[in-house]
Amino acid sequence: MAAERSVQQDILLCDLDAFFASVEQRDNPHLRGLPVIVGGSPATRGVVSTCSYEARRFGVRSAMPTARALQLCPGAVLLPCDMERYRRVSEQVFAIYSRFTPDIEIVSIDEAYLGLPSGKGLAAAREIHRMVREELELPLTIGVSRNKLLAKIASEMAKPNRVGTLWPEDVPTLLWPRPVELLPGLGPVSVQKLKGIGIATIGQLAATPLDLLQKYFGSSALLIQRSARGIDERPLETVHRVKSISEEKTFPEDLADEEAIQAILMEQAESLGYRLRARGLLARTVTLKLRFADFSTITRDRTLPAPTDSDLEIYQTARELFALHKGRPPWRLVGVRVAGLGAGQQLALFDSSRSARKEEELALVRDRLREKYGDAVLHRARSLLKPRRKK
Ligand code: TTP
Ligand code: MG
Numbered sequence: 001m002a003a004e005r006s007v008q009q010d011i012l013l014c015d016l017d018a019f020f021a022s023v024e025q026r027d028n029p030h031l032r033g034l035p036v037i038v039g040g041s042p043a044t045r046g047v048v049s050t051c052s053y054e055a056r057r058f059g060v061r062s063a064m065p066t067a068r069a070l071q072l073c074p075g076a077v078l079l080p081c082d083m084e085r086y087r088r089v090s091e092q093v094f095a096i097y098s099r100f101t102p103d104i105e106i107v108s109i110d111e112a113y114l115g116l117p118s119g120k121g122l123a124a125a126r127e128i129h130r131m132v133r134e135e136l137e138l139p140l141t142i143g144v145s146r147n148k149l150l151a152k153i154a155s156e157m158a159k160p161n162r163v164g165t166l167w168p169e170d171v172p173t174l175l176w177p178r179p180v181e182l183l184p185g186l187g188p189v190s191v192q193k194l195k196g197i198g199i200a201t202i203g204q205l206a207a208t209p210l211d212l213l214q215k216y217f218g219s220s221a222l223l224i225q226r227s228a229r230g231i232d233e234r235p236l237e238t239v240h241r242v243k244s245i246s247e248e249k250t251f252p253e254d255l256a257d258e259e260a261i262q263a264i265l266m267e268q269a270e271s272l273g274y275r276l277r278a279r280g281l282l283a284r285t286v287t288l289k290l291r292f293a294d295f296s297t298i299t300r301d302r303t304l305p306a307p308t309d310s311d312l313e314i315y316q317t318a319r320e321l322f323a324l325h326k327g328r329p330p331w332r333l334v335g336v337r338v339a340g341l342g343a344g345q346q347l348a349l350f351d352s353s354r355s356a357r358k359e360e361e362l363a364l365v366r367d368r369l370r371e372k373y374g375d376a377v378l379h380r381a382r383s384l385l386k387p388r389r390k391k
Contacts, residue, residue, distance in 0.1 A: 010121025176203025248335025284340025
């Protein structure tokens with residue numbers, strides 16, 4: 001029992017209200033208080049991404065064709081989706097969350113679960129709510145409980161712009177009288193099935209014998225019954241911060257060819273650059289690892305003048321380290337590691353020099369190809385790089 005206590009956590013579900021529309025209203029004060037729809041144009045059969053609560057009063061909803069939304073609410077202001085901006089704002093919000101805990105599961109651009117030490121959740125939620133309001137001027141709803149399911153339901157019940165709790169001990173009084181539709185994960189088909197057998201409230205569902213539920217829901221029955229009872233043991237799927245990323249290669253036979261080593265360094269740099277860009281990270285240091293024929297191993301690192309995610313810069317640094325520390329051939333292993341990782345900026349397309357920009361564009365194209373066709377096809381002709389001839 002004591003052991004179970006000690007691992008118990010409070011769980012917060014933080015979900016921004018009408019997220020894209022709230023960002024637009026924040027940044028254009030004349031839109032505040034107005035029905036705002038963010039989505040595609042009716043001319044191109046666009047759909048609503050989201051809408052302000054003012055527009056929801058007219059029945060406008062996410063995923064509805066914009067044409068239909070404008071019929072329901074002719075006075076609405078329609079704005080295009082500015083994903084880049086919403087993504088930046090989302091990062092600022094998540095950065096506030098990370099002041100409180102490293103245990104963060106990112107669900108979507110505007111939704112995350114946070115794990116807090118048991119007993120600290122509600123106070124943290126109030127503080128987060130205040131900071132997001134004061135620092136970012138955005139409305140946020142936070143549901144607080146002991147598991148993900150109840151935290152999510154707590155947020156649904158608290159929306160908009162509030163902190164709400166649904167503790168396990170309150171399940172009978174607060175949850176059981178509510179309709180089964182409120183249970184996340186129960187789709188309209190399941191709800192209809194339940195109604196067909198006379199189950200309308202979550203309390204009725206919680207009290208239904210398992211074997212009866214199994215007749216209708218098969219292997220999902222237990223999960224459904226446990227949800228109705230407020231039980232959910234799913235752990236947080238947190239993104240633990242990576243401290244470094246590395247690539248290394250041990251040769252089947254010791255290798256004495258310097259050109260071949262450089263080619264491998266190039267491949268490794270390309271792979272590291274790709275992995276950094278895919279995570280939106282920049283690296284501050286590059287480390288070269290070398291193992292010699294006698295198994296002795298060295299690592300040598302260099303701090304870069306500025307953080308980077310460029311294949312070329314990682315390659316050049318690794319190659320220079322190799323030139324300085326290569327010792328005597330042959331080599332048995334070569335590796336490159338990048339560390340000192342931090343969040344990257346959006347591509348600095350405007351303030352970088354022409355050639356750096358070309359390099360960034362090239363890297364982006366390569367990344368797309370790599371996603372499409374995998375690694376193997378993609379080894380840029382090394383000759384393009386024209387490495388300086390060694391003395
Ligand atoms: P949600 O959190 O589902 O919606 P919301 O934040 O707009 O409103 P709520 O107050 O109910 O939380 O989704 C977050 C964002 O994701 C939303 O602002 C826009 C985007 N989105 C779409 O682009 N299409 C969709 O169908 C949905 C549901 C959301
Ligand atoms: Mg939301």
